[in-house]
Structures are given as structure tokens and as C-alpha cells.
Amino acid sequence: xxxxxxxxxxxxxxxxxxxxxxxxxxxxxxxxxxxxxxxxxxxxxxxxxxxxxxxxxxxxxxxxxxxxxxxxxxxxxxxxxxxxxxxxxxxxxxxxxxxxxxxxxxxxxxxxxxxxxxxxxxxxxxxxxxxxxxxxxxxxxxxxxxxxxxxxxxxxxxxxxxxxxxxxxxxxxxxxxxxxxxxxxxxxxxxxxxxxxxxxxx
Amino acid sequence: xxxxxxxxxxxxxxxxxxxxxxxxxxxxxxxxxxxxxxxxxxxxxxxxxxxxxxxxxxxxxxxxxxxxxxxxxxxxxxxxxxxxxxxxxxxxxxxxxxxxxxxxxxxxxxxxxxxxxxxxxxxxxxxxxxxxxxxxxxxxxxxxxxxxxxxxxxxxxxxxxxxxxxxxxxxxxxxxxxxxxxxxxxxxxxxxxxxxxxxxxx
DNA sequence: TTGACTATGTATAACGT
DNA sequence: TACGTTATACATAGTCA
Numbered sequence: 001x002x003x004x005x006x007x008x009x010x011x012x013x014x015x016x017x018x019x020x021x022x023x024x025x026x027x028x029x030x031x032x033x034x035x036x037x038x039x040x041x042x043x044x045x046x047x048x049x050x051x052x053x054x055x056x057x058x059x060x061x062x063x064x065x066x067x068x069x070x071x072x073x074x075x076x077x078x079x080x081x082x083x084x085x086x087x088x089x090x091x092x093x094x095x096x097x098x099x100x101x102x103x104x105x106x107x108x109x110x111x112x113x114x115x116x117x118x119x120x121x122x123x124x125x126x127x128x129x130x131x132x133x134x135x136x137x138x139x140x141x142x143x144x145x146x147x148x149x150x151x152x153x154x155x156x157x158x159x160x161x162x163x164x165x166x167x168x169x170x171x172x173x174x175x176x177x178x179x180x181x182x183x184x185x186x187x188x189x190x191x192x193x194x195x196x197x198x199x200x201x202x
Numbered sequence: 203x204x205x206x207x208x209x210x211x212x213x214x215x216x217x218x219x220x221x222x223x224x225x226x227x228x229x230x231x232x233x234x235x236x237x238x239x240x241x242x243x244x245x246x247x248x249x250x251x252x253x254x255x256x257x258x259x260x261x262x263x264x265x266x267x268x269x270x271x272x273x274x275x276x277x278x279x280x281x282x283x284x285x286x287x288x289x290x291x292x293x294x295x296x297x298x299x300x301x302x303x304x305x306x307x308x309x310x311x312x313x314x315x316x317x318x319x320x321x322x323x324x325x326x327x328x329x330x331x332x333x334x335x336x337x338x339x340x341x342x343x344x345x346x347x348x349x350x351x352x353x354x355x356x357x358x359x360x361x362x363x364x365x366x367x368x369x370x371x372x373x374x375x376x377x378x379x380x381x382x383x384x385x386x387x388x389x390x391x392x393x394x395x396x397x398x399x400x401x402x403x404x
Numbered sequence: 405t406t407g408a409c410t411a412t413g414t415a416t417a418a419c420g421t
Numbered sequence: 422t423a424c425g426t427t428a429t430a431c432a433t434a435g436t437c438a
Contacts, residue, residue, distance in 0.1 A: 004429085004430085005429095005430070005431095006416090006417070006430085008235075008236050008239050008240060009239060009240070010239060010240065010241075010242050011240050011241065015422090016417085016418085017240070017241050017242070018241075018422090019417090019418095019422095019423090020240055020241055020416080020417075021237070021240075021241035021243060022423090023415080023416060023417090024233065024236070024237045024240065024241070024415085024416080025237065025243075027233065027414090027415055027416075028230065028233050028234055028237055028245075030414095030415090031226065031229065031230050031233060031415095031432090032230055032247065033210075034210050034226065035223070035226045035227065035230055035249070037210050037211060037212060038210060038211070038212065038213050038219070038222055038223075038226065039212075039213065039219050039220075039222055039223035039226070039251070039252065040212050040219070040252045041223060041227075041249055041250060041251050041252055042248075042249070042250040043230075043247070043248070043249050043250075044247070044248045044249075045234065045245070045246065045247040045248075046244075046245070046246045046247075046267055046268070046271050047237070047243055047244070047245050047246075048243060048244040048245075048267070048270065049241070049243050050241065050242045050243060054271065054274050054275075056271070065248055065250070066248070066268060066271070068250060069248050069256065069258070069268070072256050073256075087290075088289075088290060088293070091290070091293050091294070091297065092293070094297065095293070095296065095297060095300065098297065098300040098301070098304060099300070101304055102300060102303055102304055102307065105304065105307035105308065105311060106307065108311060109307060109310060109311055109314065112311065112314040112315070112337060113314070113333065113336075113337050114336065114337035114338070114339070114340030114341050114344075115340075117340070117341065117344045120344070122345065122348050122349070122352075125341060125344060125345045125348065126345065128341050129338065129341045129342060129345060131315065132334055132337050132338045132341060133338065134315075134316065135314060135315050135316035135334050136316070136331065136334045136335065136338060137316070138316030138317070138319070139316050139319065139327060139330050139331045139334060140331060142316075142319045142322070142327060143324065143327045143328065143331060146324050146327065147324070150324075206412085206413085207412095207413070208413085208433090208434070218434085218435085220405090221405095221406095221434085221435095222433080222434075224405090224406085225432080225433060225434085226432085226433075229431090229432060229433075232431095232432090233415090233432095
């Protein structure tokens, strides 16, 4: 029994509020449905309860209704971070550029590797050959340089060891003995060191 | 005055339907508002009239409500062509792959061109040198083949011309004359054709 | 269109169970 | 918590202005 006009303000009693919510919610949805049928309208209603639970009603597909709303209002209902069409276009453009670059590099690579030459003109072949010769020259020089450095390092080490040996002999005050023979007659250590297999060990 | 219970079905009379639409719509919005206040709920309602006109109500910001709905349902209400976050992630992943490929190709290219060798080991240098030598061999072979083909073509042409000359001479019934001298003693036409500038024209 | 009027149907607040 | 009941408040169909 209704005691009188109710005030439209938040119902403080939790139970009462929940009951009212449930009843009025279904009442609202009923009214929404009736409106949609009687007047041939597209109706959608969304309700979040205080607890955050979702209730919805739609006379047709709610997604369609919301999309229609979005189009009508010219708005997207999307997360803040959602990418724009423009941004994606930018990405795609970048990708096209990258694909082109990859193709270009692959073709170049192929040619430098001596493949896919079937449609090269003589002139082009000549250019490629020149480039390759140049490359080969550089690589060989670099290789030679590395060898040299290696040899230098080893020579330095040998010299160091020899000095050490002399110093030790001096301290002991004896003639060097028990040292590998033949170390004195060979002044040029270079002949003693070589890349590859050692000649022999005496 | 209401004559009796009304049927919940489309009102055929246009005027009546429009009036009912207007009244029930405001009634619905009023109920929605009351529900939101009484029960502290978030309510939104969207109505499209039969004519396609939009009416909406929301207890708070309707955009927020719809966004909340979208998040709750895990859906975007966006135009068909609008890119999803997932799609963009896919693109970005592809781009990373492409960037890596480009870097790899560039490094390879650089090495084949004899550049950026500073940090190559001897072993690596040796491999590069071997590859380059192989490439050079292939390119030179290809070049040689092209030269040969060219020469073959020219020889064939010369032979053809010679045959033609002989036939013409036979028809005229005379000793060939006015022909370039020395064409008979030279059986090997190869010496007569060369790549580059012609030696001379007699 | 829009707003009033009003008889009547409906929704629902306050209770029970 | 959820469902009946019921007295009331509210909504609204039909009508007129």
C-alpha cells in the first residue's frame, strides 16, 4: 500500500532500494518494449546498477542501435588509446616503403651473390663485376691486415718471453741452460711463426 | 478516456502513433530518470523514431555510459572500417619483422660490398671472401656467355649476308665484282667481327 | 504540433510470506 | 532473496481545444 507520493531521491534503505531497482527496471524495459512495438521505434536502454552490474534492453540488436547512435552523433565510442584510421594509413605507407626497400636490397644482394643475372645487360654485368672485384680487394686487404696484426702480436709476445728469459738467467747468475736450443741463432722470429700448421717441432 | 485495454501492437493511425510516441517517450525518460535517482543507477536510453529521428536520455553522460557498456561487453561500437587495436598490433609486429629483415640484408650487403668489416673475425672474412670469389666467378662466366652469344649472332648474320651475296652474283651471271675484296681468303669470319669499335672499313 | 482533460489501465511502495 | 497482495500514485488513450 502506498502511503503517499514518494520523493524522487535516493532510497537510503539498501534492501528497499534493491527491490525498487529490480521492479522499476523491469517496468522500464516493459515500457521500452511497448513503445518500440506501438510506435515502430528502435529503442535501447542500458542500466548499470549501483553495484556495477549491467542490464540492457533493446527492441532490436543493441549493437546496431548503438552504432546507429554513433553514426548519428558522429562519434566513436572507443577506448582512448584506440588507433585512428589516419594512424593506420601512416603505418601502411611505412610498410609499403619497407617492402620496397626489402625488394631492392634483395635484388642487389642476389646480384652481388651472382644470382638472378639472367636479365642483366652486359653493361650491368660489368658494373657488378667491378663492384665485386672492388669488394674482393677490400676483403682481402682486411684479411691481410688481420693476419699481420696477429703476427705482430705473436712476435711481441715472443720478444717479451725472450726478455724474461734473459732477465731470469741473469738473476740466477748462470749460463742459461735447459732452455730450448736454437733460440739464439734465430734472430728473425718471423720465420719461427707462421699462420697455418707449424713446420715441425725440434 | 480509455475505452479498455490496448493491444501492444503497432498503432496503424499515423497521427495517433506519433502522439503516443511522444507521450510514451517522455514517460519512458521520466521513468528512467526516476530509476537512476531512486536507486543510484546509471541509466541511458536511446530511441530512434520511425522517421529516424534520435531521442536519447542518460542519467549522466551518455557517452560514458556507452563506453562503459562497450568495455563491459568487450566490444567496440565503431564503423566497419575502423581498425581494432589487435589489427594494429599485427601490423606493428609485421613491421618489426620487416625492420629486422632490412637490417639483416643491409649488413649482408655491406659485407658483400666490403664495408663494415671492422668487427669481422678472420673466419668470417674468409667466408665472405669465398662467397665474393664465387660470385665473381659466376658473374664473369655470365659475361663471357653473353659475349659469346653476341659473337655467335653476328657470325650468323655475316654468314647470311655472304650467302645472299653469292646468290645474287649467281643470278646476275657474272663474276662477282664490286664486292669488298678479301672476303674470299678469309674463311674465319671471327677475325672480322669483334666487340667494340670496328678495325676499319675497306 | 502541442497541450489540457479525464477515465481508466498500469506500475509500484509497503507489506506479507 | 524473491514472489504475492493491495492500495495508491502514475501513465496514458482518446478526445477536444
